[in-house]
Amino acid sequence: MDLKTPGLYIHIPFCISKCHYCDFYSLTSISAVPHFLKALFKEMETYRKRFSPFDTVYIGGGTPSLLSPQQLEDILTSVRKNFDLMGDSETTVETNPPDLSLSLLESMREIGINRINIGIQSFDEKVLAFLGRRHSVKQAISATETSRKTGFQNIGLDLIYGVPGQDMSSWLDTLKQAVAFSPEHLSCYQLTLGTKTPLGIRCKAGEFRMPGEESQYEFFIKTSEFLEDAGYIHYEVSNFARETKYASRHNQKYWDHSPYLGLGPSAHSFRDNQRWWNHRSVDQYITSINAGNLPVEETENLTMEQLRLEALYLGLRTRKGVSLHDFKNQYQYDLFAEKREMLDKLREEGLISIQDGRLYPTQTGLAVADSLALI
Numbered sequence: 001m002d003l004k005t006p007g008l009y010i011h012i013p014f015c016i017s018k019c020h021y022c023d024f025y026s027l028t029s030i031s032a033v034p035h036f037l038k039a040l041f042k043e044m045e046t047y048r049k050r051f052s053p054f055d056t057v058y059i060g061g062g063t064p065s066l067l068s069p070q071q072l073e074d075i076l077t078s079v080r081k082n083f084d085l086m087g088d089s090e091t092t093v094e095t096n097p098p099d100l101s102l103s104l105l106e107s108m109r110e111i112g113i114n115r116i117n118i119g120i121q122s123f124d125e126k127v128l129a130f131l132g133r134r135h136s137v138k139q140a141i142s143a144t145e146t147s148r149k150t151g152f153q154n155i156g157l158d159l160i161y162g163v164p165g166q167d168m169s170s171w172l173d174t175l176k177q178a179v180a181f182s183p184e185h186l187s188c189y190q191l192t193l194g195t196k197t198p199l200g201i202r203c204k205a206g207e208f209r210m211p212g213e214e215s216q217y218e219f220f221i222k223t224s225e226f227l228e229d230a231g232y233i234h235y236e237v238s239n240f241a242r243e244t245k246y247a248s249r250h251n252q253k254y255w256d257h258s259p260y261l262g263l264g265p266s267a268h269s270f271r272d273n274q275r276w277w278n279h280r281s282v283d284q285y286i287t288s289i290n291a292g293n294l295p296v297e298e299t300e301n302l303t304m305e306q307l308r309l310e311a312l313y314l315g316l317r318t319r320k321g322v323s324l325h326d327f328k329n330q331y332q333y334d335l336f337a338e339k340r341e342m343l344d345k346l347r348e349e350g351l352i353s354i355q356d357g358r359l360y361p362t363q364t365g366l367a368v369a370d371s372l373a374l375i
C-alpha cells in the first residue's frame, strides 16, 4: 500500500435524530438531501482529475445509511466519473444498525462497497438509552449478523466506553459480544461531552458525573488487554484490527499526512502543506456551489514547524510510531538530538520505547498519547 496515495472522504450531513452526546453538525430533516446531492456532484466536477488515483473512498457522516440504494449508487457513479480509483480501493460506508436491511446491504455490495462500519456503541440497552441512540441491542445484533450474511468480509464496529452508569462488567460484556461476531475492525472511543450537547448540559447541571481520569485509564487499559487477548492488534489509540490488512486504510491517511480530498459540508482536505475545509452549514454549502464557487470556508498553509508537531502528535497515536530517520528527512529536525533528555525520561517512565531507529508509544503511552506529543 502506498501511504502517499490520496484518499477521498464524502460527508453526508443528515441524521434521523440527534444522539444526546453528538457534537457533529448534522440536520435531522432530510428534505434537503436531493439538493445536497446535486451540489455534491457539482463539487466533484470542480475537483475532476485534480487528484491522482484514490485508493480509498470513505462515505461518512452524519448517517450515510439513511440514503436510498439509488442515492448511494449515484454518489459512487459520480465518484467514478470524476476521479480515477485504484482497482483494489477500500470503499467504506458508515452505517446505523436500524438502517441495515438485507436489501440495503445487498445493494451496497452490488455497487462496490467493500467495507462497512456499524455504529453499535454498546450491547447494553441502558447505555444505548442514555446515549440517545435510535437502536436497540436486538437491532445491533441483527445488523451485524445481516452484514456478515450478505457477504461483507470487512466489517468494523464502533463502540463507546466511559459512559456514566456503565461499569467495567457492562463494558467487558459489550466487548465480549462484539468479539463474538469476529469483526475485522473495532473502534473503541472514550465518551467525551461537548458543552452544548444535551448530555453536556445535564452534566454541567450536576445530574451525573463523568468517570474520572483514573477510571478512564482503567477502561482504556482493560479494553486494550481484552482485545489483544482476543487476537486484535491495537494499532492506534482507539482502533483495533483482526489482522494488519484490516487496519483502516483510509484513516491511516490522516495519521500519515497522506493527501486527502474531503467533499460535503465541513469536510477537510489536505495536500502538501495546505489544509482547507468546507462550510459547515448545508445551506451555505449548497448556496456557494450553486453560485459557482468552491464551498471552502478557509485555507491554512502549515509551516514546517506545524507539520512537524502534527506528524509527531499523530505518529505517537499509532503503534507504528515515528521513524527518527524519516522524521529528520521530512521535517529537518533531529528529534533524537534535540529532545534526547525528554525522550530518555519518557522511556524511563515506560511511555515510549526506541528500537531500530523508531519511536514507539507503549500501551501506557498510547493511553496518554495526547500529552506525549508535547515533548
Ligand code: SF4
Pocket: 014, 015, 017, 018, 019, 022, 023, 024, 026, 061, 062, 063, 096, 119
Ligand atoms: S448518528 Fe452519529 S452523527 Fe448522527 S447524531 Fe448520532 S452520533 Fe451524531
